[in-house]
Amino acid sequence: MKALTHIARELLRNLFGHPGAAFSSFMSLTLLFLLFDLFWIAAGTSDRFYTQMLSEMEMELFIEAPSSDSTQLDLQPKLQEVDGVKSVTFISTDQARRRLADLIGADLLVGYDSTNPLPASYILTFEDDALTTKAMTEVETQVLQMEGVELAFYGQRWLAKAEETRAITLSLGMILGGLILMAALIGSANNIRLMTQTRAIGFRQMQILGAGRMFLAAPFLLEGLVISSLSGLAGWAAVLYVHSRVSFARFELVLPPLEEMAMFVGVVSFVGLVSGYLGIRKMLR
Numbered sequence: 544m545k546a547l548t549h550i551a552r553e554l555l556r557n558l559f560g561h562p563g564a565a566f567s568s569f570m571s572l573t574l575l576f577l578l579f580d581l582f583w584i585a586a587g588t589s590d591r592f593y594t595q596m597l598s599e600m601e602m603e604l605f606i607e608a609p610s611s612d613s614t615q616l617d618l619q620p621k622l623q624e625v626d627g628v629k630s631v632t633f634i635s636t637d638q639a640r641r642r643l644a645d646l647i648g649a650d651l652l653v654g655y656d657s658t659n660p661l662p663a664s665y666i667l668t669f670e671d672d673a674l675t676t677k678a679m680t681e682v683e684t685q686v687l688q689m690e691g692v693e694l695a696f697y698g699q700r701w702l703a704k705a706e707e708t709r710a711i712t713l714s715l716g717m718i719l720g721g722l723i724l725m726a727a728l729i730g731s732a733n734n735i736r737l738m739t740q741t742r743a744i745g746f747r748q749m750q751i752l753g754a755g756r757m758f759l760a761a762p763f764l765l766e767g768l769v770i771s772s773l774s775g776l777a778g779w780a781a782v783l784y785v786h787s788r789v790s791f792a793r794f795e796l797v798l799p800p801l802e803e804m805a806m807f808v809g810v811v812s813f814v815g816l817v818s819g820y821l822g823i824r825k826m827l828r
């Protein structure tokens with residue numbers, strides 16, 4: 544009990560005996576963690592937008608002209624059996640003409656009533672797990688081998704760019720997260736090291752009297768843990784407050800689940816614990 548009382552008293556002395564250093568460490572860590580929180584939200588929001596755009600992707604298959612009705616009828620069940628295909632919709636030449644008129648705002652095929660040059664086609668929609676460059680390429684290769692299919696069209700270049708952007712965002716997030724945690728670790732460790740230097744004489748006296756390494760290090764380990772935990776919580780508190788006050792008409796900010804927020808606070812708390820050990824390590828030799 545006396546040991547716990549001593550550790551708690553030393554922790555309070557570290558925090559309130561040097562309020563400027565403790566507050567400076569708290570603010571610098573809060574800003575670092577807030578930067579990562581904002582990047583996390585931006586990545587989640589862009590990923591949600593990417594997913595919504597991707598869910599609307601279709602592949603249009605143009606039918607060879609002239610083709611018999613039986614050929615067109617035989618194609619639909621074959622297309623429905625392709626892996627990843629969710630639905631198949633047939634677009635006749637008349638429907639294609641109306642779609643073009645709706646898109647342009649005028650019927651450009653006036654005078655072609657008897658010889659409509661537009662081909663018939665099928666519109667394919669896909670399951671979510673099939674909306675990748677690799678899967679779509681496999682579908683394209685498979686359907687082009689079917690009798691009657693002349694051309695397959697979908698946003699191939701857009702899909703490749705979107706996947707590339709998504710991968711870059713993930714890589715940047717990992718790099719940024721690593722740099723932030725490293726900066727937090729170094730900054731907190733240096734701050735604790737400075738505090739231990741101001742109390743070096745008393746520290747040595749306690750070592751001579753037989754105080755154990757863990758007993759001496761505990762207040763500083765807890766200091767790093769407490770400051771990092773509070774900084775992580777303060778960052779998310781600021782984000783949640785702003786999110787409750789600000790809204791956007793064109794898109795919705797995507798916040799990570801509370802479980803992931805709590806996991807992040809747990810990770811930064813562990814980083815604070817490690818920084819406390821690094822800050823006190825020299826004094827324990």
